[in-house]
Amino acid sequence: MFYRLSGVHHNSYVSESRLYRIPADRNLALFFLALGLVAPLLVGSLYLNSYLLPWLVWTAAALGLNLVTGWAGQLHLGYAAVMAVGAYSAVHAAKFGIPWEFALLIGGISASVVGSLFAFAALRVKGLYLALTTLAMQFVMDWVLTHSPAISGGSHASLQAPTFALLGQPITSDIGLYYIAFSWCLLVTVFMLNLRRTGLGRALVAVREKDYAAAILGVNSFYYKIVAFATSSFIGGVSGAVLVATFFFLAAPEQFSVTVSIQVLAMVIVGGLGSTIGTFFGVALILLAPGVVNGIVAKGAIALGLQLNVETLAHIPTATYGALIIIILMVEPLGLGKLYGNIRDYLMVWPFDQLKR
Amino acid sequence: MTPALEKEAASILSMNSIEVLYDNVMLAIKGVSIQVPRGGMVALLGSNGAGKSTTLKAISGLLKVERGRISRGEISFDGSVITGLPAQQRVEMGICHVIEGRRVFEHLTPDENLEAAAPVSMNRATLKAEKQRIYEYFPRLAERKNSQAGYLSGGEQQMLAIGRALMTQPRLLMLDEPSLGLAPFLVTEIFGIIRRINKEQGLSVLLVEQNALAALEIVSDGYLIENGRVVMHDTAQALKSNSDIQEFYLGGGSATNFHEIKHYSRRKRWLS
Amino acid sequence: MDLILLAELAVNGVLTGLLYSLFAIGLVLIYKASSVPNLSQGGLTMAGAYVVLALAHDMGLPLWVAIPLAAVVMFVFGMGIERVALRRLAGRPVVMILMMTLGIDIFLRGTTLAIWGGTSRSVDLGVSYEPLFVGDILVSRIHLLGAAVAILLFVVFVLFFRTRLGIRLRAIADDYMASWSVGISVERGVGLSWGLASIVAVSAGIIWGEIQGVDQSLSLLLLKGLTVAVLGGLDSIFGAVLAGIILGIIENVGSAYLDPFVGGGSRDLIMAAVLILTVMLRPHGLFGRTDIERV
Numbered sequence: 045m046f047y048r049l050s051g052v053h054h055n056s057y058v059s060e061s062r063l064y065r066i067p068a069d070r071n072l073a074l075f076f077l078a079l080g081l082v083a084p085l086l087v088g089s090l091y092l093n094s095y096l097l098p099w100l101v102w103t104a105a106a107l108g109l110n111l112v113t114g115w116a117g118q119l120h121l122g123y124a125a126v127m128a129v130g131a132y133s134a135v136h137a138a139k140f141g142i143p144w145e146f147a148l149l150i151g152g153i154s155a156s157v158v159g160s161l162f163a164f165a166a167l168r169v170k171g172l173y174l175a176l177t178t179l180a181m182q183f184v185m186d187w188v189l190t191h192s193p194a195i196s197g198g199s200h201a202s203l204q205a206p207t208f209a210l211l212g213q214p215i216t217s218d219i220g221l222y223y224i225a226f227s228w229c230l231l232v233t234v235f236m237l238n239l240r241r242t243g244l245g246r247a248l249v250a251v252r253e254k255d256y257a258a259a260i261l262g263v264n265s266f267y268y269k270i271v272a273f274a275t276s277s278f279i280g281g282v283s284g285a286v287l288v289a290t291f292f293f294l295a296a297p298e299q300f301s302v303t304v305s306i307q308v309l310a311m312v313i314v315g316g317l318g319s320t321i322g323t324f325f326g327v328a329l330i331l332l333a334p335g336v337v338n339g340i341v342a343k344g345a346i347a348l349g350l351q352l353n354v355e356t357l358a359h360i361p362t363a364t365y366g367a368l369i370i371i372i373l374m375v376e377p378l379g380l381g382k383l384y385g386n387i388r389d390y391l392m393v394w395p396f397d398q399l400k401r
Numbered sequence: 402m403t404p405a406l407e408k409e410a411a412s413i414l415s416m417n418s419i420e421v422l423y424d425n426v427m428l429a430i431k432g433v434s435i436q437v438p439r440g441g442m443v444a445l446l447g448s449n450g451a452g453k454s455t456t457l458k459a460i461s462g463l464l465k466v467e468r469g470r471i472s473r474g475e476i477s478f479d480g481s482v483i484t485g486l487p488a489q490q491r492v493e494m495g496i497c498h499v500i501e502g503r504r505v506f507e508h509l510t511p512d513e514n515l516e517a518a519a520p521v522s523m524n525r526a527t528l529k530a531e532k533q534r535i536y537e538y539f540p541r542l543a544e545r546k547n548s549q550a551g552y553l554s555g556g557e558q559q560m561l562a563i564g565r566a567l568m569t570q571p572r573l574l575m576l577d578e579p580s581l582g583l584a585p586f587l588v589t590e591i592f593g594i595i596r597r598i599n600k601e602q603g604l605s606v607l608l609v610e611q612n613a614l615a616a617l618e619i620v621s622d623g624y625l626i627e628n629g630r631v632v633m634h635d636t637a638q639a640l641k642s643n644s645d646i647q648e649f650y651l652g653g654g655s656a657t658n659f660h661e662i663k664h665y666s667r668r669k670r671w672l673s
Numbered sequence: 674m675d676l677i678l679l680a681e682l683a684v685n686g687v688l689t690g691l692l693y694s695l696f697a698i699g700l701v702l703i704y705k706a707s708s709v710p711n712l713s714q715g716g717l718t719m720a721g722a723y724v725v726l727a728l729a730h731d732m733g734l735p736l737w738v739a740i741p742l743a744a745v746v747m748f749v750f751g752m753g754i755e756r757v758a759l760r761r762l763a764g765r766p767v768v769m770i771l772m773m774t775l776g777i778d779i780f781l782r783g784t785t786l787a788i789w790g791g792t793s794r795s796v797d798l799g800v801s802y803e804p805l806f807v808g809d810i811l812v813s814r815i816h817l818l819g820a821a822v823a824i825l826l827f828v829v830f831v832l833f834f835r836t837r838l839g840i841r842l843r844a845i846a847d848d849y850m851a852s853w854s855v856g857i858s859v860e861r862g863v864g865l866s867w868g869l870a871s872i873v874a875v876s877a878g879i880i881w882g883e884i885q886g887v888d889q890s891l892s893l894l895l896l897k898g899l900t901v902a903v904l905g906g907l908d909s910i911f912g913a914v915l916a917g918i919i920l921g922i923i924e925n926v927g928s929a930y931l932d933p934f935v936g937g938g939s940r941d942l943i944m945a946a947v948l949i950l951t952v953m954l955r956p957h958g959l960f961g962r963t964d965i966e967r968v
Contacts, residue, residue: 366780
């Protein structure tokens with residue numbers, strides 16, 4: 045429904061269920077994989093760590109939300125809370141002396157447990173009402189975080205993360221941290237790409253399209269809703285932990301507030317529900333475009349000799365961010381993934397006809 | 402005047418080789434031409450997915466809502482071309498479409514359902530008189546006019562949907578499967594009322610039905626649509642006695658099992 | 674706690690609750706007329722307050738001119754939102770419509786602050802801050818005024834939805850397709866509801882702006898407004914008023930008892946808890962329409 049294929053035809057189920065339905069896709073994926081691997085050589089550490097790294101980690105997080113919202117069709121406005129659970133439990137575990145590998149796992153599992161609580165809401169209601177419940181749960185989590193010093197780390201409500209380490213080796217260099225983020229994003233991406241080929245993925249789509257019809261077909265929609273929430277929360281929890289460990293270096297409640305929940309949902313929807321490549325685009329747009337626009341406006345104002353208010357400059361990113369959501373939804377409600385698909389399908393008919401084979 | 406033009410002048414609706422595209426890719430009907438005589442009753446018959454509902458939506462302008470459009474052909478109503486007009490304007494001109502599935506306004510009462518459909522310009526006195534007229538046709542509705550429409554029975558909802566359409570003061574009423582899921586005696590009752598309105602008020606009716614037997618009882622003309630094309634057009638009498646129609650739509654033909662019917666149907670299509 | 678303090682908490686709870694209702698009526702209006710959940714009411718309220726400020730303070734118009742003028746401006750603006758953003762999404766899944774209204778909210782917040790700056794400003798309605806004594810109970814004048822406005826709007830809109838135009842709007846919320854089929858202009862109806870909700874936003878913006886200053890915090894009313902609207906039933910104006918009163922009391926009395934134990938800030942928690950409980954136990958609220966499913 046969300047990713048209509050046109051111009052590609054299959055003669056067998058095997059060809060249809062291939063990871064890359066056309067060779068061009070595979071080549072493109074390999075190209076980006078290589079690009080990601082050599083990125084530290086291509087860009088300076090400033091760009092690497094303030095743009096590429098957060099982009100990759102947020103993409104992993106957004107892919108997790110896409111699993112539950114795009115694939116299983118369950119609205120989730122409390123995803124940041126789940127990420128917070130993962131981040132805080134991982135940091136606390138690491139502070140306790142547990143190695144980071146296990147700390148990340150603990151973060152993922154505890155997020156998974158809390159995330160499944162959201163699933164119980166999804167068992168009772170759906171659509172708008174589910175969105176409102178998860179939103180309220182996010183507020184409850186926010187409150188718990190800010191009001192329990194034991195979790196949030198004392199009066200300043202900020203929790204220093206211990207130095208990230210793998211196999212006992214502390215990783216502090218920019219490049220090392222980048223590769224951590226890169227591998228996590230790669231892992232989630234491969235999982236999401238393969239989801240379509242698994243029974244789980246098909247069951248989730250069936251639940252999305254009509255849960256009671258899926259139930260009639262023998263898909264246990266309760267079970268799959270819980271699985272969807274648990275899996276997505278695991279991804280979200282680990283992403284939250286990775287984000288704190290490699291980017292923020294300290295955990296604070298504002299990093300996982302309701303606005304962040306909305307932001308991740310915006311990334312997913314702007315990227316395209318159920319689209320993996322779209323999520324990459326969506327995160328890039330929502331995360332980076334407001335800053336870029338702000339820079340352009342600031343430079344433009346100087347070039348034109350205009351005196352722009354500091355307040356104005358401070359709020360242009362927010363306005364841009366809102367405008368982006370509105371514009372993308374107006375142009376293509378199915379998001380950037382669908383736009384990409386349309387362009388690709390068009391190019392495949394002409395002039396790259398031969399790439400289909 | 403040539404006979405063809407004369408026929409067009411006598412008809413309130415004429416549709417000339419209409420093609421409808423959904424989403425710019427799917428061709429739903431291909432060159433359908435239909436005439437509805439002034440004050441006449443015409444039936445559109447055919448199986449599921451043949452293009453009957455699409456034809457009605459093309460006439461009422463509801464195609465746009467489903468991302469469909471008329472890509473070729475012309476529809477004229479009462480002498481003026483309406484092909485590109487918005488749905489609302491067509492209702493004002495006197496075309497009303499009772500859509501499939503008795504979609505009454507569930508949370509409104511029958512009384513409010515009727516008021517919602519009345520033209521904005523109608524004054525209070527006329528509105529009251531019009532509602533009274535509808536309740537006379539459908540006395541069952543009058544009994545339940547203040548209960549919630551969603552809780553009416555299927556038959557009552559269909560009556561309400563038709564009554565609501567009559568509130569728009571149509572000159573052409575299009576009904577999409579009014580018999581769907583209703584008990585046979587209710588179908589007879591509703592068709593009887595439609596026939597009565599047609600006789601008393603000279604309302605032209607275009608009826609889409611799968612229940613061909615019931616439909617052919619009340620109409621004068623019938624069109625048969627298959628795969629988005631009109632494959633047959635004749636008087637109701639002639640259609641009823643046609644052997645193919647009997648075979649496929651009325652039942653009681655010579656074929657005894659499904660396989661035979663399918664085979665026969667395929668051969669027929671090849672030959673036509 | 675003594676009885677007078679409890680009574681004071683309750684009375685002020687009722688008044689504050691009615692102010693929440695004032696905000697929630699905007700949400701309910703749009704839902705009642707188009708089944709669209711409007712998460713941008715917070716942004717609209719902010720925009721409404723800033724437009725009043727711009728007309729009254731920056732352009733120097735007297736308030737009795739500025740307020741109606743702002744209502745007209747915002748009405749047109751609300752219609753514009755429907756025309757530009759929402760019309761294309763009719764019939765799309767609710768997740769996209771939700772996101773669209775969230776996007777509008779974010780956009781409005783960003784633009785109002787970019788134009789007028791983030792420092793908190795005051796409306797200066799000219800209502801005295803001197804509290805009013807009703808018996809032994811302290812009551813704030815501006816809260817009284819706001820409650821009166823809420824009740825006035827409630828009466829106006831209840832009557833409005835009984836008129837033929839109002840019936841037509843309710844018909845649109847029930848079934849877009851059926852509305853089109855009988856010649857109701859769905860687009861104009863939905864646009865009208867956005868226009869009216871924007872007028873409600875102006876009134877809520879003025880009252881709340883007078884109480885807590887015109888700044889970004891106005892958009893945070895959304896959680897409370899949503900809770901009120903959901904508890905009352907998303908499409909019931911009477912429900913919104915009653916739920917506002919109930920929630921106001923629960924919140925005021927509850928937080929007075931709870932705050933000493935949890936160290937403040939329990940108001941949001943109470944709101945969120947009520948929202949979760951309502952959706953779990955009675956999704957259609959106190960007076961909302963239930964979806965009729967017939968097989």
